[in-house]
Amino acid sequence: MAQVEATTERVIAAEADDVFDALADYGGTRAKLLSEHFSEYEVREGGDGEGTVVHWKLQATSKRVRDCLMEVSEPTEGDLVEKDRNSSMVTTWRVTPAGEGSCRVVVTTVWNGAGGIGGFFERTFAPRGLARIYDEVLAKLAAEMKK
Numbered sequence: 001m002a003q004v005e006a007t008t009e010r011v012i013a014a015e016a017d018d019v020f021d022a023l024a025d026y027g028g029t030r031a032k033l034l035s036e037h038f039s040e041y042e043v044r045e046g047g048d049g050e051g052t053v054v055h056w057k058l059q060a061t062s063k064r065v066r067d068c069l070m071e072v073s074e075p076t077e078g079d080l081v082e083k084d085r086n087s088s089m090v091t092t093w094r095v096t097p098a099g100e101g102s103c104r105v106v107v108t109t110v111w112n113g114a115g116g117i118g119g120f121f122e123r124t125f126a127p128r129g130l131a132r133i134y135d136e137v138l139a140k141l142a143a144e145m146k147k
Helices: 018-023 029-033 116-147
Strands: 001-014 038-045 053-061 065-073 079-084 089-098 103-112
Touching: 001 053, 001 079, 001 116, 018 029, 018 089, 018 116, 053 103, 103 116
Parallel strands: none
Antiparallel strands: 001 103, 038 053, 053 065, 065 079, 079 089, 089 103
16 A cells, blocks of 8 residues: 655745635635535534634545545644545645745645555556646635735
């Protein structure tokens, strides 16, 4: 069972603190950023950053749906970490300044992949698919920050 990793990033024309606050706003902004791959979004505890518990279903492919119950932490400044209580999946959102009035957002998701031939295909195709999904989320975030 090998660890699988998917990463995507985008420079956004907004201050890092403002972008981080938007990402951490699970009770408001975050729901507006999700692509059609996410469903059944529900904040179950908290709603703003550290201590939030949020649920969604992530449909990565037509046959693959993950039921996610994410526990949110902020281990270091600029990092928002979502740990799935239902699996080994962990998504880290890292927001850092990238020059005057802009920031870089890097989204990295890791999980323990399957073994055997199924695991080979998962390690080969899942990172690109998940990166595309999170690229859509980052595009919506960039648009939201222009408002």
